[in-house]
Amino acid sequence: MSGHVINRADQELPQSRYDIVVIGGGVLGLAAAFYLRKFAPARRVLVVEQGGIPSEEGETHFSPALHHHFFPDEGDRRRARWWSAVLADFQHESGVSVALKNVFSRVRYVTSEPSGVEIARADPAAFRLAKAAEFRGTMVEKFVTFDDDAWLAVDPDGGYGNAEAAALHYGHGAVALGADLCLNARAAIDRSGEVRLDRLTINNRMQIETARQTRVQTGMLILAGGAATGALIEHQLGELNPFQRYYAQFPRIDHAPGFSLAEDGSLDCPVVSTGDFTFRPHLDGALVIPSALPPDPDGYKPTGGRLMGVNVGLRKELITRLVNRMESIPAFTLPTLNLGKTCGNLRGAWEALTPARRPEFRRVPDLDAYALVGGSHGFSLGPAVALELAARLAGRDDLPWD
Ligand SMILES: Cc1cc2nc3c(=O)[nH]c(=O)nc-3n(C[C@H](O)[C@H](O)[C@H](O)COP(=O)(O)OP(=O)(O)OC[C@H]3O[C@@H](n4cnc5c(N)ncnc54)[C@H](O)[C@@H]3O)c2cc1C
Known part of the structure; x- marks a missing residue:
């Protein structure tokens, strides 16, 4: 019953x-x-x-x-x-x-993380190893910079x-x-x-x-x-x-020229992980998902930080991480990267x-x-x-x- x-x-x-x-x-x-x-x-x-x-x-x-x-x-x-x-x-x-x-x-999950590549190498029946050159000219290239000879691991069921x-x-x-x-x-x-x-x-x-x-x-x-x-x-x-x-946040990269869309209007891209950042399609753009931060102390109140003199919703620790990766992650230099004006209008939650x-x-x-x-x-x-x-x-x- x-x-x-x-x-x-x-x-x-x-x-x-x-x-x-x-x-x-x-x-x-x-x-x-x-x-x-x-x-x-x-x-x-x-x-x-x-x-x-x-x-x-x-x-x-x-x-x-x-x-x-x-x-x-x-x-x-x-x-x-x-x-x-x-x-x-x-x-x-x-x-x-x-x-x-x-x-x-099930859009596939592509990672440049050495641990992922190792797991894929050990289990070729479940995963695929691909030379990075295979992804030249695809959306993947917007989220991770690589040498043509580098290995990427692909989980077709991710x-x-x-x-x-x-x-x-x-x-x-x-x-x-x-x-x-x-x-x-x-x-x-x-x-x-x-x-x-x-x-x-x-x-x-x-x-x-x-x-x-x-x-x-x-x-x-x-x-x-x-x-x-x-x-x-x-x-x-x-x-x-x-x-x-800790308080997790996800900036969004809004649709930008060069973003290709699937038939249903969503970004035509697998999930792409570089270890400290992962990107996943979200409508016609992408969500930026940073890997976990250390725990926040009791009483921490989420607040945004400042980037180039401007208040943004993204917290200070993630701004630092993002700035460090600007050269290696092309999408971080797009004008459509949306860091929110305040913490309240950037997607985020306690994890x-x-x-x-x-x-x-x-x-x-x-x-x-x-x-x-x-x-x-x-x-x-x-x-x-x-x-x-x-x-x-x-x-x-x-x-x-x-
Ligand atoms: C920002 C973020 C990103 C994540 N990304 C991923 C990911 O990419 N992949 C992945 O595998 N996992 C991810 N996770 C983890 C995954 O989403 C969570 O582990 C999972 O959703 C947790 O579910 P839950 O039921 O434990 O908690 P919750 O979904 O938080 O549910 C707990 C519920 O308890 C209720 N509650 C709390 N206290 C009380 C109370 N005293 N009385 C009554 N109700 C109460 C709350 O209202 C809430 O609805 C992420 C989590 C977060 C926060």
């Missing part, structure tokens, strides 16, 4: 006790709920999300969702392959059809996805399998095994306020609050927080950083709770890690990629 979606503050929850409460309705929390119901249909599961589905607050909303298979760890490559198969037919995986259909654009579409599939799929979903409810936790829900509403001054509070008993908690998970652990449970975060810089779940000490955090590869590898957590809680050890 389907679960319930509770989205108004005056709606009662169908139950006051759940076996598992998942805090956070981003792609990882929803994937965990989906696989929990799939593997252990007798367990009562509730997902609590402070916004809607897809939420406009978390990492999933802002993620450029790059996906490739250049992972040094063989197990991660298998997880990424499994995810590629899911992305190719999400309706089959989730059992539901959702309105956002463009869940993955590209970029739509993390929100994936979250929607998992969300609808979880409800179809019987999970309850409580939206517009901010969860607070302590060590009692009880979750307090601030049921949110919008007042007539268009401010979000708490309409009422609801308490839910749970046997197990999954903390999947994205970049907020560290604060949940530290401030609400008083545990040392293993997760950090969780895990200690190993890959998605993970870990037990919160002395509590029936797991933290489930994506971090930098949370789109590519996170759903597999959510599935692993669900399988562990359901007592299963057969994983679909093994």
Whole structure:
């Protein structure tokens, strides 16, 4: 039987006790709920999300969702392959059809990174090594400068996805399998095994306020609050927080003369990675995706910097990196490079950083709770890690990629 979606503050929850409460309705929390119901249909599961589905607050909303298979760890490559198969037919995986259909654009992923080239060399059946000369005269040349003899690694199954579409599939799929979903409810936790829900509403001054509070008993908690998970652990449970975060930003290169477009009007270009910057088509232009910065200190407030005496939205550390690469990345000299006038009008979001810089779940000490955090590869590898957590809680050890 389907679960319930509770989205108004005056709606009662169908139950006051759940076996598992998942805090956070981003792609990882929803994937965990989906696989929990799939593997252990007798367990009562509730997902609590402070916004809607897809939420406009978390990492999933802002993620450029790059996906490739250049992972040094063989197990991660298998997880990424499994995810590629899911992305190719999400309706089959989730059992539901959702309105956002463009869940993955398989445009190829080209990297000049030595580690990627090494992985491609070791596995010629999965990847292709190409002499850089092959890309002369193509869009790739706008994003990376190379000698003709240099090797580039090509992942034919790579590209970029739509993390929100994936979250929607998992969300609808979880409800179809019987999970309850409580939206517009901010969860607070302590060590009692009880979750307090601030049921949110919008007042007539268009401010979000708490309409009422609801308490839910749970046997197990999954903390999947994205970049907020560290604060949940530290401030609400008083545990040392293993997760950090930094404020990520993505400038856009708007359409420029010489940019070629595919039939659907999007930039006709694979994802191109140079290591510290990756470029992906975004409508008729490209998104610039810097690799992760070091963690920001507590209390850091995102602010823009100054470039050649002009205020821009891009933060100082990324301006420095961009200036250092101006000679080797032709697109950085285009007049259509859009760094925003202020931080607020440049696309950006808090990104969780895990200690190993890959998605993970870990037990919160002395509590029936797991933290489930994506971090930098949370789109590519996170759903597999959510599935692993669900399988562990359901007592299963057969994983679909093994
Ligand atoms: C800028 C950026 C770029 C990225 N690029 C890539 C990439 O190219 N490739 C890749 O593989 N991965 C990438 N990632 C990582 C990937 O997108 C994330 O790991 C993934 O989306 C995380 O999903 P999540 O469900 O863990 O978190 P989120 O999507 O952040 O979801 C957490 C949810 O919890 C809710 N929440 C938080 N606290 C509470 C509370 N107390 N009560 C109720 N609800 C709460 C929030 O509203 C939010 O909706 C990127 C991430 C970011 C931020």
